[in-house]
Amino acid sequence: MKKIGVYTSGGDAPGMNACVRAVVRTAIYNGLEVVGIRRGYQGMIDSDFDRMETRSVANIIQRGGTILKTARCEEFRTPEGRAKAAINLKNAGIEGLVCIGGNGSYAGALALYNEHQIPTIGLPGTIDNDLYGTDYTIGYDTAINTAVDAIDKIRDTADSHNRVFLVEVMGRDAGFIGISVGISGGAEGIFIPEQEGEMDKIIEHFDHTERRTKAFSIIVVAEGDEYGGATALHNVLKDRYPDLNVRTTILGHIQRGGSPTAQDRVLASRLGYEAVLALLRGEGSKAVGIERGNVVLTSFEDAIGKRKKVDQDLITMAEVLAR
Numbered sequence: 001m002k003k004i005g006v007y008t009s010g011g012d013a014p015g016m017n018a019c020v021r022a023v024v025r026t027a028i029y030n031g032l033e034v035v036g037i038r039r040g041y042q043g044m045i046d047s048d049f050d051r052m053e054t055r056s057v058a059n060i061i062q063r064g065g066t067i068l069k070t071a072r073c074e075e076f077r078t079p080e081g082r083a084k085a086a087i088n089l090k091n092a093g094i095e096g097l098v099c100i101g102g103n104g105s106y107a108g109a110l111a112l113y114n115e116h117q118i119p120t121i122g123l124p125g126t127i128d129n130d131l132y133g134t135d136y137t138i139g140y141d142t143a144i145n146t147a148v149d150a151i152d153k154i155r156d157t158a159d160s161h162n163r164v165f166l167v168e169v170m171g172r173d174a175g176f177i178g179i180s181v182g183i184s185g186g187a188e189g190i191f192i193p194e195q196e197g198e199m200d201k202i203i204e205h206f207d208h209t210e211r212r213t214k215a216f217s218i219i220v221v222a223e224g225d226e227y228g229g230a231t232a233l234h235n236v237l238k239d240r241y242p243d244l245n246v247r248t249t250i251l252g253h254i255q256r257g258g259s260p261t262a263q264d265r266v267l268a269s270r271l272g273y274e275a276v277l278a279l280l281r282g283e284g285s286k287a288v289g290i291e292r293g294n295v296v297l298t299s300f301e302d303a304i305g306k307r308k309k310v311d312q313d314l315i316t317m318a319e320v321l322a323r
């Protein structure tokens with residue numbers, strides 16, 4: 001293998017740049033040429049390629065977002081779109097790929113591998129931490145720290161006015177962000193997709209009038225909880241407790257931005273490095289992750305098809321600590 005391509009795809013995540021940097025520098029160190037593919041699969045279809053040098057990734061380790069940009073690309077979901085991409089890659093002499101993205105990006109890489117035999121190594125780049133085959137995804141640590149920082153600030157104002165604050169965090173299908181932010185933000189309630197019945201505890205809590213009127217509370221709500229997010233939950237609470245001084249904050253995309261934490265930079269660097277070594281060993285169609293401190297390779301089929309679960313012990317612990 002003489003030339004590889006690297007791309008970021010799906011939702012951006014802090015640490016993607018640190019990962020691109022690691023891929024580029026490891027590849028060059030090992031005598032490979034590296035091409036940056038801009039805007040993910042769209043860039044593959046449009047031949048939006050750019051040769052990368054050691055210096056092209058200088059001064060990006062601390063930057064959020066992705067210098068390669070990212071995109072969602074409907075055309076790549078079709079065999080014709082993927083055939084176009086494969087021709088462009090072959091014409092550019094690209095013999096292997098590193099894909100930094102989430103579940104959908106892995107699905108695209110698997111299809112490209114099955115149909116056109118282009119070896120691809122996937123790296124988990126998503127703030128949601130919902131990918132099988134790795135304990136943590138790139139961007140998750142930064143996202144939860146951003147959210148906790150916001151909660152600490154909300155706490156100050158909630159305390160001053162004896163208000164109840166519902167804070168919505170990202171997580172349409174998974175509660176990893178919700179549970180971590182809830183625990184570290186000291187929340188009284190945590191609503192995540194994996195858990196039903198949280199409302200019973202909230203009712204038990206707020207049925208005490210003094211807790212509604214004389215104390216403040218922080219409740220963390222994932223977008224995909226059983227009520228469908230913080231705004232819906234706000235309405236449910238107001239209907240039941242008209243005297244409740246409740247405010248809702250949706251953290252939204254600020255969770256995606258910002259400078260990656262040291263932990264995300266180390267994770268991204270390590271995964272980027274390992275991805276290139278895996279390609280050089282002749283691997284393809286696999287995702288690299290870190291489990292219990294060790295580098296592990298997982299087939300794309302498993303990484304896409306299997307589900308990583310929020311630790312039930314954490315949910316139980318959160319309930320105890322919120323009392």
Ligand code: ATP
Pocket residue numbers: 009010011012041071072073074075076077078101102103104105106107108109111125126127128
């Ligand atoms: P995030 O977790 O941040 O949403 P993601 O990688 O899951 O990231 P998606 O939008 O699901 O993001 O996928 C990114 C791109 O991958 C899509 O825009 C599409 O081009 C491609 N893709 C997704 N699923 C498939 C599939 N089944 N077959 C081919 N390509 C796919």
